Amino acid sequence: MSESTSKLRSIKCSSCGAPLSLHAGHKIKSLTCDYCGAVMNPKDEYKVLTKFSEQQLLSNSPLKTGAQGKLKGVLFTVIGIIEWCGDGECWIDYQVFSPTHGYAWLSYESGHWVFLRRTRYLPNKSLWRLLPLQSIKVNQQSFRFYEKFDAKINYVAGELTWVARVGDTTTLAEAIDPPYSFSEERNERETEYYLGEYIDAEEIQQQFALPDLYKPKNVHRLTPYKSKFLQPLAKAAKPFAILSFIISLIIWLFMQGSPVTIKPVVMKNLGNGQVESRYEFTINKPKHLIFLTMDTHKANALLNTTIKQKATGKSIVNLGKKNAKTGTYRIDKRITHVESSFIVPKAGVYSLSFIANTQLPVKKVAVTIKENRVGSRYFFWLLLLSLAVMIFSFVSRSSFESKRWKLAGD
Amino acid sequence: MYANNINCPQCGSALALNFRHSKLRACEYCGSTIFLEDEAVRLAGKQSVLSQEASLIQLQRAFRYQKQSYLPVGHVRYQYEDGFWDEWWVIDHDKGLWVSVDEGDFAFEKRVTAPEKARFENFRLGDEIKGWKVTERGHAVCEGFEGELPELVHQGERFDYVHLSRAGGELFSLEFFENEVKAFKGKWADPFEIEVEG
Numbered sequence: 001m002s003e004s005t006s007k008l009r010s011i012k013c014s015s016c017g018a019p020l021s022l023h024a025g026h027k028i029k030s031l032t033c034d035y036c037g038a039v040m041n042p043k044d045e046y047k048v049l050t051k052f053s054e055q056q057l058l059s060n061s062p063l064k065t066g067a068q069g070k071l072k073g074v075l076f077t078v079i080g081i082i083e084w085c086g087d088g089e090c091w092i093d094y095q096v097f098s099p100t101h102g103y104a105w106l107s108y109e110s111g112h113w114v115f116l117r118r119t120r121y122l123p124n125k126s127l128w129r130l131l132p133l134q135s136i137k138v139n140q141q142s143f144r145f146y147e148k149f150d151a152k153i154n155y156v157a158g159e160l161t162w163v164a165r166v167g168d169t170t171t172l173a174e175a176i177d178p179p180y181s182f183s184e185e186r187n188e189r190e191t192e193y194y195l196g197e198y199i200d201a202e203e204i205q206q207q208f209a210l211p212d213l214y215k216p217k218n219v220h221r222l223t224p225y226k227s228k229f230l231q232p233l234a235k236a237a238k239p240f241a242i243l244s245f246i247i248s249l250i251i252w253l254f255m256q257g258s259p260v261t262i263k264p265v266v267m268k269n270l271g272n273g274q275v276e277s278r279y280e281f282t283i284n285k286p287k288h289l290i291f292l293t294m295d296t297h298k299a300n301a302l303l304n305t306t307i308k309q310k311a312t313g314k315s316i317v318n319l320g321k322k323n324a325k326t327g328t329y330r331i332d333k334r335i336t337h338v339e340s341s342f343i344v345p346k347a348g349v350y351s352l353s354f355i356a357n358t359q360l361p362v363k364k365v366a367v368t369i370k371e372n373r374v375g376s377r378y379f380f381w382l383l384l385l386s387l388a389v390m391i392f393s394f395v396s397r398s399s400f401e402s403k404r405w406k407l408a409g410d
Numbered sequence: 411m412y413a414n415n416i417n418c419p420q421c422g423s424a425l426a427l428n429f430r431h432s433k434l435r436a437c438e439y440c441g442s443t444i445f446l447e448d449e450a451v452r453l454a455g456k457q458s459v460l461s462q463e464a465s466l467i468q469l470q471r472a473f474r475y476q477k478q479s480y481l482p483v484g485h486v487r488y489q490y491e492d493g494f495w496d497e498w499w500v501i502d503h504d505k506g507l508w509v510s511v512d513e514g515d516f517a518f519e520k521r522v523t524a525p526e527k528a529r530f531e532n533f534r535l536g537d538e539i540k541g542w543k544v545t546e547r548g549h550a551v552c553e554g555f556e557g558e559l560p561e562l563v564h565q566g567e568r569f570d571y572v573h574l575s576r577a578g579g580e581l582f583s584l585e586f587f588e589n590e591v592k593a594f595k596g597k598w599a600d601p602f603e604i605e606v607e608g
Contacts, residue, residue, distance in 0.1 A: 025513045026493025043492075072602055099464035101601045102514010120579040120598035139579075 013038055014046045021066055022159060024079040024097045030163040032080070032156045034065070039156070039165060052166040058083055058155050062108060062210055063094055065158040069207035071115050071199070074101045080158035086151030086172075095160050103161050105194070106204075111216030112223065113204045114181065116196040123193070127173040127184040132408065136175055136182070138195075143175035143182045146221055146408050178404070179224040198222035219403040227396060234393030241386035244379045257291055257373030262352070270355065278353040280310065281369055286347045289373045292317070294338040295366045298356065302331070302338050302365075305354040309344070316350065317342050341375060418442055419452070428483040429501055432558040445562070460487050460554050467498050467509060469557050472607040475518070475599060478502060479607070482509070484557035488550040499559050506560060508594060510583075516604070517581050519596030521561075528593075530570040530586040542574035542582055 009022040015038035020031065030049070031040045037052035058081065067078040080095035091109035093116075098104075105116040123136040123143075130136065130145035137143075153168045174183040179198035184191060198220065205213040216223075225231070260281045268276045283290065294302050307317040317340055319331060330339045344350060352367065414427040421440035435444045441459065445452040467473060472481045484499030495512035510517040530547070537544045552567045567587070574582040579598040584591060 027513050074602070098514065100466040100514070104514075117600075117602075119600075120575065120581075122577040122579075 011046060014040050014048050015051060023066060023077045024103075024159040025099065027103065027161050028079075028159045030160050032158060032160070032164070034157045037156075037166070039163065041163075042159070049163065050165055052156070058092070058157070061092055062204075062213060063106075063208060067208050069204070069209070071096065071104070071106065071207070072197075074098050076101075076104065076106075078106070078158075080160040080164075081155070082153055082160070082164055083155035084151040085154050087147070087149035090154065095158070097159075106199075107196070109220070110218065111201055111214040112220035113199045113201055114196045114220075114222055115199050116181075116183070116194045119182075119193050119195045121193070123175075123182065123184075127175060127182075130173075130175065138182050138193075141177060141180070141182075143177045143180070146174045146176045146181075148173035174221075176221055178222050181222055196222065198224060219400060221404055221407065223404065225397055225400050227393070230389075230393045230396055234390050237386040237389040237393075241383060241390060244383040244386060248376045248379045248383055251374050251376035251379070255374035255376075257289070257370030260290075260369040260371050262367055262369060265351070274355050276353055276355045277365065278351055279367060280349055280351050282347075282349050283344050283371055284347055285372045286344050288371060289341055289343060289375055291370045291373045292338070292340045292342070292352070293366075293368050294354070296336050296364055298364065299334040299336060301356045302335050302354050303356075305338060305352070307342070307350055307352050309346070310349040310351050316344055341373070416444070416446070418444065427558060428481065429499075429506060429558060429560060431505075431560050432484075433561050434484075434555070434559040434563065436556045436558075438556065443565075460485070460556055463496075465496065465511065466601055466604055466606065467496075467500075467511060468606075474605045474607060475603055480509070482557070484555065484559040486555040486559065486563050487553040489553050490548050490550040494553065499557070507596070509599075514601055516599040516601050517596055518599050519581065519583060519594035522593050522595045524584065524591040524593035528584055528586075528591050530572065530584075533572040533574075533584070539574065542576050544572055545575045546573040547571065 011020055011022060012018065013020055013033040013036060015033060016036040018033055018035040020033060022031070028042050031042055031046060032038070033040070034057075039049045039051065040046040041049050061081060061083075063078050063081075065078050065081060068075060070076070076096035076098045078094045079097045082093045082095070084091055084093060089109065091107060094106040094108065096104050096106050103118075107114040107116060119138070121139040123138045125136055127136060127145070128148065132145060135142050135144045148171065150169055150171050153164055153166050156164045156166055171186045172183055174181055176182075181196035183194045183196060185194065201213055201215060204210065260283065262279050262281045265278045265280050266276075268278070270276055292307070294305065296302060302319070305317070305319040306315055308315050319338060319340065331337070352369075354365075415424050416427060416435065417423065418425055418437040418440060420442040421437060423437060423439040425435055425437060425444075427435065427446075432446050435446060436442070437444060443454040445454045467482050469482050469485055472479055474480070480500040480502050482498045482500045486497045486499075487494055488497065493513075495510060498509040498511065500507060500509050505520075507518055507520045510519060533539075533544050533547055535544055535547060547570070549568065549570050552563050552565055554565050555563055570586040572584050574584075576582075581596050581598055583594040585594075
């Protein structure tokens with residue numbers, strides 16, 4: 001029965017005799033003739049209450065009374081139309097009716113559509129006393145104050161659940177939680193609360209079989225932020241960022257490796273002002289990352305640094321050659337600081353030597369070697385990449401939100 | 411769920427009972443009204459047939475609302491100044507409740523003890539009484555019923571009613587009959603949250 005359409009009846013306008021279709025139920029309080037602007041009372045044999053002959057026909061209305069379409073899965077019929085103007089803008093409210101779900105409003109403004117339903121839930125504090133950025137709670141949902149303004153009726157047609165007259169005014173206050181809104185409407189008779197939800201223009205076009213529809217370019221206060229690429233990417237990046245940060249932190253704090261004792265062995269003058277310094281150290285855990293750092297104040301002093309397996313003389317690291325086969329290394333421009341990560345094939349004694357152009361006291365070179373170290377480089381890059389995606393998404397979202405709030409009043 | 415059968419004293423048809431404390435049963439075959447008194451059944455005249463109107467809630471068709479399942483087993487229709495509203499007697503996990511439906515306005519209510527000395531004349535539209543606001547008052551007449559009900563209703567019976575509302579979507583209804591005042595307390599419901607099963 002949820003597919004039930006409203007019962008179609010028709011009468012003649014009590015003022016001009018024009019045929020008028022009736023689609024609504026028994027809660028209708030007024031019927032306004034599209035042709036002559038006569039407002040009739042359905043509860044009193046459609047007696048004319050008032051007439052607005054100066055009313056101009058609404059030319060920019062995408063929907064007409066009698067139009068039908070599904071809203072949130074329920075078939076509704078457009079039964080009445082009101083054009084409001086206020087706060088420098090004009091918009092159209094369509095009163096819609098479903099025999100099973102009752103009365104609601106479909107609001108149209110510059111290509112944007114909002115579906116509004118009356119709610120019996122009251123806010124935890126008055127909307128009228130809110131200041132910009134303040135929030136209210138309605139049935140556990142939080143809404144942020146957007147604006148309050150006066151609006152005036154410019155045009156009325158069809159059946160309505162209240163007696164609307166051209167020139168009538170009302171005061172509205174609205175708070176938002178896109179794509180939802182909570183609004184309070186006050187007139188001389190009563191205060192009513194409405195829950196709104198932004199509906200995509202394409203959905204309205206499809207549901208109401210509209211041939212052409214103006215596609216909005218601006219950001220409406222309830223337009224949900226959507227980014228086909230950035231939003232899902234940022235969502236996916238978040239767990240990666242957290243995970244890579246935690247792993248990097250654990251590695252940095254607890255997996256920096258165990259220091260290896262280094263023993264200076266020999267300092268040999270090679271002639272031509274060159275001196276070779278040699279050290280020895282023992283590696284107990286082969287096939288695990290070893291980290292070497294060397295620091296000195298003398299430029300080019302660490303050139304031609306090599307690490308060899310003592311027993312075989314096999315070279316493991318050769319920083320003097322660009323095509324070093326094993327491990328990675330980093331040397332500053334002055335060749336005063338060297339960092340290298342490498343792996344040795346077997347446990348045993350290894351020798352480290354470097355050739356300086358000038359005689360260099362051993363104490364002027366600081367050498368540290370740590371074994372059993374865990375590398376965090378890839379996790380660090382993953383963290384940076386994830387953060388970059390999230391920051392980019394945040395900036396994009398912020399730009400969108402600033403457009404949304406640009407028009408917020410007080 | 412409770413299940414029992416009686417036979418219509420008029421036409422003999424087997425009629426299912428879904429609620430242990432039912433007081434009234436309409437025979438869907440011959441339109442008779444049957445009073446249920448302890449183990450006995452008593453004929454109490456004929457019912458007029460209610461016109462079929464579009465409704466989200468239908469007899470014997472279970473629905474869910476806020477994760478709770480309900481089965482409508484009785485239906486009463488009342489006429490009032492604006493038109494009509496329907497009251498559905500639904501069985502839940504507890505003692506059952508009333509669902510009031512008036513063109514998309516849904517309310518779930520349970521019967522409570524009526525306040526002493528409550529008089530229809532004392533409730534005026536807009537009055538605030540102990541945090542409750544009088545939002546509606548009027549006169550109604552019972553048009554008829556179908557299914558089974560937990561209390562007696564009489565076709566053509568007239569009464570006055572008031573609705574009081576307060577924050578949180580709460581509703582308090584009073585019905586003033588000639589010999590008694592009935593009170594109901596509950597909440598407004600969103601029809602978009604009602605899911606008809608099956």
